[in-house]
Amino acid sequence: MEIRTVHANGMEFAYLTMGEGPLALCLHGFPDTAHTWRHLMPALAERGYRAVAPFMRGYAPSEIPADAAYEGDALAADALALHAELGGDEAAVLIGHDWGTFPVYAVADRFRSAVSMAVPPTAALLAGFLRYEQLKRSFYVFLFQTGLAESAAAGPGFLEGLWRDWSPGYDASQDLAHVRQSIGEPANLAAAIGYYRAMLGTTPPSGRHPAAGTATTTPILYLHGVQDGCLDPELVKDAPQHLPKGSRATLVPGAGHFLHLEQPAEVNGLILDWLGPAS
Template sequence: MEIRTIHANGVEFAYLTVGEGPLALCLHGFPDTAHTWRHLMPALAERGYRAVAPFTRGYAPTEVPADGAYEDAALVADVRALHEELGGGDDAVIIGHDWGAFPVYATAGRFRRAVTLAVPPPGSLGGVFFDYEQLKRSFYIFLFQTGLAEHAAAAPGFIEGLWRDWSPGYDAREDLEFVRRSIGAPANLGAAIGYYRAMLGTTPPSGRYPAVEREAGAGAPILYLHGTQDGALGVELTKGALEHLPEGSRAEQVPGVGHFLHLERPAEINRLILDWLGPA
C-alpha cells in the first residue's frame, strides 16, 4: 500500500491506498488509524476497487485542523470533500468503523453501497445508551469531557486497556504501535479527544459547518455489523437498528468477536463486506 496526501475541506489528509477502479473509502475510529484496514484493502483491490483509507482529521500524518472542529458536521464535510477530491463517482462505496461510521450514516446517499461496523445508526440508541452496564463501558466518554482527559489518555496502559476491554483476547500490539505513532503527540491526542468533547457539547460547535443533513436520496443500503463481544458498545444497542436504516439494508450480529471485529476475524468480516459490496 502507498501513502499519499490530498487537500480536502481545508485539511491536508494523509491516506493509504491500493488498487485501481471505483473508490472504496475506508474510515477508521478511535483509538485507531488507517492501518486498521490493512486486511480489507488488498481484498477490495482484488475485487477491482481503489481502496483509500485516510487518517482522519487530527490523526498524524494528517494535520491537526486549523479550525479545531471535530463535530459530526465537520466529519461529514470531510467525507464529502474526500469523495470529490479523490474522484469518487456514483459507483463509489464507503466503509466506516467506530467514529468512521458516524459520517457514513449521513453520506451514504452519494455512495452505491455502504458498510458500518460497531456503531448503530442514529436514532436507534434511545435509552439503551443510559443502561447501567453501558454507562460503565462508556466511562471514557465522560472522562474525556474533563481537564484530566489528556493526562489520563496519555498514561501508560490506558489506550492498551481500551483495546483489551473492547476486543477481549485480541493481540493488539501491532495496532497499538500504529496508534502511538498517530496520536502519541499531545496535539494529536488532543484532537482525538476533541471528537468526544464535540459529541457531548463540552466544546461548542465551530460554527463553520451547517447542521448535518442526510444526502438527498440517502437510500443507499447499509450493511451494519456488530460483534456480540463488543466491550465498547454492547450488542444490546443493536436492537431495533434495522428500523433506522435505509430500505434494503441489513444488520447482523457477528458471534464471538469484539469491537475491532474486522481485525479479530479478517477473513470472515472481509467476506461479509465483499459479498455486500459486490464486484466493482
C-alpha cells in the first residue's frame, strides 16, 4: 500500500492507494484515519479497482484547510475534487464511513455505485437524534461545541473510551496509534473537532464551497453494526425511507460502529457484491 499526495479543492491531501482500475474512493470518519480501510482496500484491488483512501481535511498528513471549513458541503466538494484530480470517471465508486458518509449522501450521483456505513441519511439521523438513549450516546457532540473540547479529547483515555464504547470488545490499539499520529497535534485535533462545530452551527458555514445540490438518486448500500454504541441501530429502521429508490439497508451482526474493522470478511463481501465487478 503506497502513500501519495494530490492537490484538490485548494489543499494538499495525502492518501493511501493500491490496485489498478476504476477509482474506488474510500472516506473515513472520526476518530479514525485512512488506515481504517486496510481490510477493504486489498479486496477492492483484487476485484479490479484502484482503491484510494485519503486522510480527510485536517487529518495529518493531509493539510489543515486554510479556510477552516468543515461543513458537509466542504466534504462533498473534497470528494468531487478528488474524483477529478485522481482521474475518476463514470466507473468510479464511493464508499464512506461515519463522517465519510456525508459526501456519499450528497454526491453519489457522480459515481457509478455507493456505500455508506454507520451514519444514516441526515433525515433519519435527526429523527432519532433527540431520543434520550441517543442523547446519552452523543454526549461528545455537545461537549465538542464548548471550549473544553480540545482539552477533554486530548486527555488520557478519551479516544480509547470512544472506541471501546462504540465497538465493544474490539481491540483498537492499532487504530488508535494511527489516530494519534494523525490528530495528536493540537491543530489537527481542533480540525477534527471542527467537523462537529460546523455540524451544529457553532461555527458558521464558510460559504466557500458550493452546496452539493439536490439529494442523490443513485442507490446506496447502507450498513450498520448491530452493536453500534455510537449511533443506535434503531436508526436503521428509519433509513430506508430516506435512501434513494433501489437502495438497501443491512444490519451487520457481531459488529459495532467500526463494522468494517470488526467483521471485515462479512462487510467486504457485502460491499463487493453491491459494487459488482470493476468496469
